[in-house]
Amino acid sequence: MPTRRAFLRTSLSAASALALGTKSGAAPAEAVTFLGPDDAEYATARALYNGGIATQPKRIARCLSEAGVRQALRRAIDETWPVAVKAGGHCFEGFSLNDDGLVVEVSAMNDLRLDARTGVLTAGAGCRLADVNRFLLARGRFLPAGSCEKVGLAGLTLGGGYGLFARKWGLTCDHLRAVRMVDGTGEIRDSRDDAELLWACRGGGNGNFGVVTQLTLQTRPAPRLFTSWKFRAFNLNVREATTLLAAWFEATPALPRDAFSAWVMNGRQVTILLTTIGAPGDPGIAAFHHHIGTVTDRASAPGTVPLAQALPRYYGEPGPQLFKNCSAGFYRGFADLEAALPAVFAEVLHESGMIFQVNTLGGAIASGPAGAYPHREFGYLGEQQAFWENPAHGPARIAAAGRIRGHLAAAGIRRHYVNYPDLAFADWPTAYYGAENYRRLQALKLRYDPHNRIRHPQSVSLPE
Numbered sequence: 093m094p095t096r097r098a099f100l101r102t103s104l105s106a107a108s109a110l111a112l113g114t115k116s117g118a119a120p121a122e123a124v125t126f127l128g129p130d131d132a133e134y135a136t137a138r139a140l141y142n143g144g145i146a147t148q149p150k151r152i153a154r155c156l157s158e159a160g161v162r163q164a165l166r167r168a169i170d171e172t173w174p175v176a177v178k179a180g181g182h183c184f185e186g187f188s189l190n191d192d193g194l195v196v197e198v199s200a201m202n203d204l205r206l207d208a209r210t211g212v213l214t215a216g217a218g219c220r221l222a223d224v225n226r227f228l229l230a231r232g233r234f235l236p237a238g239s240c241e242k243v244g245l246a247g248l249t250l251g252g253g254y255g256l257f258a259r260k261w262g263l264t265c266d267h268l269r270a271v272r273m274v275d276g277t278g279e280i281r282d283s284r285d286d287a288e289l290l291w292a293c294r295g296g297g298n299g300n301f302g303v304v305t306q307l308t309l310q311t312r313p314a315p316r317l318f319t320s321w322k323f324r325a326f327n328l329n330v331r332e333a334t335t336l337l338a339a340w341f342e343a344t345p346a347l348p349r350d351a352f353s354a355w356v357m358n359g360r361q362v363t364i365l366l367t368t369i370g371a372p373g374d375p376g377i378a379a380f381h382h383h384i385g386t387v388t389d390r391a392s393a394p395g396t397v398p399l400a401q402a403l404p405r406y407y408g409e410p411g412p413q414l415f416k417n418c419s420a421g422f423y424r425g426f427a428d429l430e431a432a433l434p435a436v437f438a439e440v441l442h443e444s445g446m447i448f449q450v451n452t453l454g455g456a457i458a459s460g461p462a463g464a465y466p467h468r469e470f471g472y473l474g475e476q477q478a479f480w481e482n483p484a485h486g487p488a489r490i491a492a493a494g495r496i497r498g499h500l501a502a503a504g505i506r507r508h509y510v511n512y513p514d515l516a517f518a519d520w521p522t523a524y525y526g527a528e529n530y531r532r533l534q535a536l537k538l539r540y541d542p543h544n545r546i547r548h549p550q551s552v553s554l555p556e
Contacts, residue, residue, distance in 0.1 A: 122156065122160075123155065123156055123157050123159040123160030123163055124153050124154065124155045124156065124159075124160030124161070124163045124164050125153070125154045126151050126152070126153055126154075126164075126167070127151065127152045127153075127154060128150070128151055129148065133154070134152060137152045137154055137195075137197050138152060138189065138195070139181060139412065140181040140182075140183075140186055140188065140189065140412060141180075141181055141182045141242070141411040141412055141413065142183075142184060142185075142186055142411075142412065142413070142414075142415060143411070143412030143413055143414050144414045144415070144483075144486060145185075145186035145189065147186055147189040147190060147191050148189075148191060148192075149176070149189055149190055149191070149192070149193055149194065149195040150173065150192050150193055150194065151173070151194050151195070152178075152194075152195045152197050153167070153194060153195065153196050153197060154197050154200065155196060155197065155198050155200070155201060156200050156201065157201065158201075158272065158274065158280065158305040158306070161196055161198065161274045161303050161305055162274050162278050162280070164194065164196050164303075165196070165274055165276070165277075165278040165303070165545070166278045167194070168193075168194045168545060169277070169278060169545065171194075173192075173193045173194040174190055174192075174193035174194070174545065174546075174547055175190075175193060175194050175195075175196060175276070175303075175545050175546045175547070176188055176189055176190040176193065176194075176195045176196070176299060176546075176547075176548055177195070177196050177198070177298060177299045177303050177304075177546065178195050178196065178197045178198070178199075179197075179198050179199055179217055179218050179219075179244030179245075179246050179247055180199070180220055180221075180242055180243045180244025180245075180247060180248075181244075182240065182242065182243045182244065182247065183247065183298075183513070184415075184416075184417045184418060184512060184513060184514075185513045185514065185515055185549070185550075187298075187299055187513070187548035187549065187550065187551075188247075188298075188299070188548075190548065196303050198216070198217045198218040198246075198303065198305070199218040199220075199244075200218055201216035201217050201218040201305060201306075202215075202216045202218040202219045202220070202223065203215070203216045203219075204216070204219060204223070204224065204227045206227070206228065206231055206233065206311070208231065210310075211233055211310060211311045211312070211313075212269065212308060212309070212310055212311070213228065213233070213235065213308070213309045213310075213311050214306065214307070214308050215245055215306070215307050215308075215309065216305070216306060217244075217245075217246040217303070217304050217305050217306060217307065218244065218246075219244070219245040219246070220241070220242050220243065220244060220245065221237055221238060221239075221240065221241060221242070221243050221244075221245060221248065222241040222242065222403075222404075222407060224237070224245055225237075225400075225403055226400075228311055228314065229314055229399065229400045232313065232314050233311040233312065233313065233314055234257075234311060234312050234313070234314040234315065234399070235264065235267060235309060235311050235312070236253075236255065236257035236258055236260070236261040236262065236263075236264060236267065236312065237249075237253050237255055237257075237264045238253060238254070238255040238264070239255050239256065239403075239406035239407065239408065240407060240408050241404070241407035241408065241410065242410065242411070245264075245307065246298065246304050246307060247298045247511070248264055248511065249264045249265050249268055249293070249307060249309070250265070250293050250295075250296065250297055250298045250304065251265075251295065251297050251298065251509070251510045251511035252264070252265050252295045252465045252509065252510065252511060253265055253511070254451075254453065254457065254473070255352075256352045256367050256406070257352070257369065258352075258453065258455070258456070258457050259347075259349045259350075259351065259352055259452060259453070259454055259455030259456060259457065260349045260350050260369065260370075260455060260456060261312055261456055262455075262456040262457055262459075262460045263295070263457055263460055263465065264309075265293070265294040265295050265460075265463055265465060266294070266456075266457075266460040266461055266463075267309045267310045267311070267312075268290065268293060268294055268307060268308070268309055269290075269308045269309060269310055270282070270283050270284050270290065270307075270308040271283045271289065271290065271293045271304050271306065271307055271308070272304070272305050272306040273289065273293075273302035273303060273304045273305065273540075274302055274303045274305060275301060275302040275540040275541060276301055276302060276540055276541025276542070276543065276544070276545040276546045277540075277541070277542070277543075277545075281302065281540065288536060289536070289540075290463075291462060291463055291464060291532075292463075292464050292532075292533060292536050293463075293464075294460075294461065294462070294463025294464055294465060295463045295464040295465025295466070295510070295525075296463075296464035296465075296525070296529075296533050296536075296552070297464075297510045297511075297524065297525075297551075297552070299546060299547070299548050299551055300533065300537060300541075300546065300551045300552040301536060301537045301539075301540035301541035301546055301552065302540050302541065302546060303546070314399060315369035315399050316398065316399065317369070317396050317397070317398060317399065318367065318368075318369055318396070318397060318398070318399045318401075318402035318403075319367065319368050319369075319372045319394050319395065319396040320365065320366065320367045320368075320394070320395050320402070321365075321366045321367075321381065321391065321392055321393075321394050321395075322363055322364065322365055322366075322391070322392045323363070323364040323366070323384050323385065323388040323390070323391045323392075324361065324362065324363050324364075324388060324389055324390045324391075325361065325362045325387070325388045325389050326360065326361050326389050326390075327360050327361075328357075328360050328361070328362060329360075329441070330433075330434050330437045330438055330441065333357060333362060333433075333437045334430075334433050334434070334437065335387070336355075336362055336387055336388070337355055337357075337362075337426065337429075337433065337450070338426050338430075339383065339384065339387045340353070340355045340364060340384065340450075341425055341426035341472075342383065342426075343379070343380045343383040343384055344380070344452050344471075344472075346375075346376040346379045346380055346383075347366075347376050347377065347380055347452065348368070348370055348374050348376045348377065349370075349455040349456060350368045350369050350370025350371075350374070351366065351367065351368040351370065351374070351376070351377060351380075351452075352365075352366075352367045352368075352451075352452055353365060353366045353367075353380070353451075353452045354449055354450065354451045354452070355449065355450045355451075356447060356448075356449045357437065357440055357447065357448045357449070358440075358446075358447045359440065359441065359444065359446075360441060362388075364384055364388065366380060366381070366384075369399070372394050372396060413479065414479065414480050414481065414483065414486060415477060415478060415479045415480070416476075416477070416478040416489060416490050416493045417475065417476070417477045417478075417512065418475065418476060418493070418497070418508075418512050418513065418514035418517075419473070419474070419475055419508035419509040419512035419513070419514065419517075420448065420449075420450075420474030420475050420476045420496070420497075420500055420505070421473075421474050421500050421505035421506070421507060421508060422453075422467050422470035422472065422473055422474075422505075422507045422508070422509070423450070423470060423471070423472040423473075423474065423505070424469070424470055424471060424472070425471065425472070428503075428504075428505065429450075429474070429500075429503070429505065430503075431502075431503040431504075432499045432500050432502065432503035432505065435495075435496075435499040436448055436496050436499050436500065439492045439495055439496050439499075440496075442492070443478075443488060443489060443492040445478050445479050445480050445485065445489050446476070446477070446478050446489065446492055446493070446496075447476065447477040447478070447479075448474070448476050448496070449474065449475050449476070449477070450472055450473070450474045451472065451473050451474075451475070452471065452472060453467075453470060453471050453472055453473055454471040454472075458471075464525060464529050464532070464533060466525055466526040466529050467507060467509070470507070473509060474500075474505075475509075475512055476493055476496050476497075478490065478492065478493050494516065497514065497516060497517075501518065506518070506519070506522075506523055507523055508520070508523040508524060509524075510524040510525070513550055515549060515550070520550050521552075521553075524550075530552070531555070533552045534552055534553065534554065534555040535555065536552075537552045537553065537554055537555070538554055538555055542554070
C-alpha cells in the first residue's frame with residue numbers, strides 16, 4: 093500500500109501537468125520492447141556517438157516508462173544478464189553498451205515539465221540537451237549544462253556537467269534536487285526518501301547501481317545575450333605554444349564569473365575562446381583581451397547574439413564519429429602542467445588529428461552543494477581529443493593519445509573527470525572520485541545493487 097507521502101507526490105504530479113508548461117512524448121503502447129540483433133530497430137537503438145565501438149548487446153530494452161525499466165531489470169535478473177544503461181549514447185568509451193547482456197535504453201522517456209512559479213524542471217532520463225535548451229528558453233529559463241546537442245541530460249548531470257555557464261552558476265549536478273531510480277534489484281528508489289542517493293547522483297557517474305528514470309532540477313532565469321571572441325596564433329612550435337599557454341593561465345584569473353575561456357591546440361594552431369553572458373566591457377574581460385591580444389596573431393571582433401542563437405554554434409557534429417576523447421586532468425594552475433608540456437605538445441605537432449585543450453573552471457563550481465563530485469578546488473580541466481575519418485589512421489592516433497596520457501601521469505596529473513573516461517587510467521576510482529568518496533559509493537552499490545547486475549568496465553564495484 094502506498095504511503096501518504098507517495099500518494100500526495102503522485103497526485104500533485106498528475107495535477108500539476110495540467111497547470112505547468114509540459115512537453116510530452118507519445119502515449120506508450122507497451123512499457124518496454126526487447127530488441128535482438130535480428131530486429132530492424134536494433135541498429136538504431138544500439139548506435140553510439142563513438143562510431144568505432146563494436147560492442148554487441150544480447151538484447152536492447154527500449155523503455156517508454158519507469159514501469160518498462162522495471163520490467164527490463166526483472167528480465168535481466170531472471171536471465172542473469174549484466175545491464176548497461178543508455179540514453180544519449182555519448183560515453184566516450186561506450187559504457188552505455190555491453191557484450192552479451194541487456195542494455196536498458198531510455199531515450200523515449202523524454203517528457204519535460206516546468207513549474208513556472210518556482211523554475212523547477214522535471215525531466216525524463218532520455219532528454220537530450222538541445223531539447224532541454226529549446227524547451228526552457230521558450231519559457232525564459234535555462235539550465236547550465238554542457239554544449240553537445242545530443243548528449244543525454246541524465247548522463248551529463250550524473251557525472252557533474254560543466255560548460256560555458258558553470259563558472260557563473262555551478263555544475264549541472266549542483267542544480268539537481270531529486271532523482272527517481274530503478275535499482276539493480278528492480279525496486280524504485282526516490283532521493284526524497286534517501287538523501288544519500290542524491291549525494292551519489294551529484295557527480296557519482298552513470299551505470300553504477302541503478303537506472304535513473306527522472307530528474308528534478310532547479311533552472312535559472314535565461315540570460316538574454318551571449319558574447320564571444322576568438323584569438324588565434326599560427327605556426328607554433330613547442331616553445332611558442334608553451335609560452336602562449338602560460339600567458340593564458342596568467343590572464344584567466346581576471347575573468348568575471350560570467351565568462352568562460354578555452355585554450356585549444358590543433359596541430360600548429362592555437363585558438364583561444366572567450367565567452368560571456370555578462371557585460372562585454374567588464375574590466376576583467378578587457379584585461380584578458382589586452383593580455384591575450386598581444387601574444388596572438390589574430391582576434392575576432394566581439395559577436396553578441398541572443399542566447400538561443402548562440403548555443404547551436406557549440407553543438408558539435410551530430411555523429412557518429414571516429415575519435416578518442418578523454419580527460420587530460422584537473423589543474424590548479426600552469427605549474428601543475430608545465431613539466432608535461434614539451435612531450436604533450438610534441439605529440440600534437442607530430443600526429444595530425446590531435447587536439448589538446450584546457451578549460452576554465454572555478455567560480456561557482458568551487459562552492460557547490462555536497463555530492464560525489466570531488467574536484468571543486470581545481471580551476472582548470474584539460475582534455476585531449478583525436479579524430480580520424482579513415483579507420484586505418486585510428487591506431488596511430490590512439491597510440492599518440494596513450495603517450496599523452498603517460499606524459500601527464502609522469503608529471504603527477506592523476507585526477508580526472510568521470511564524464512571524460514579512459515579505460516587505461518591507472519587507479520580510476522581515485523582519479524574520478526577520490527578514495528573516500530569511492531568507498532561511500534561502494535556502500536551504496538551494496539545497498540542498491542548487491543549482485544552487481546548493473547555494470548560496465550569502470551562502474552563502482554561492490555566492497556570487498
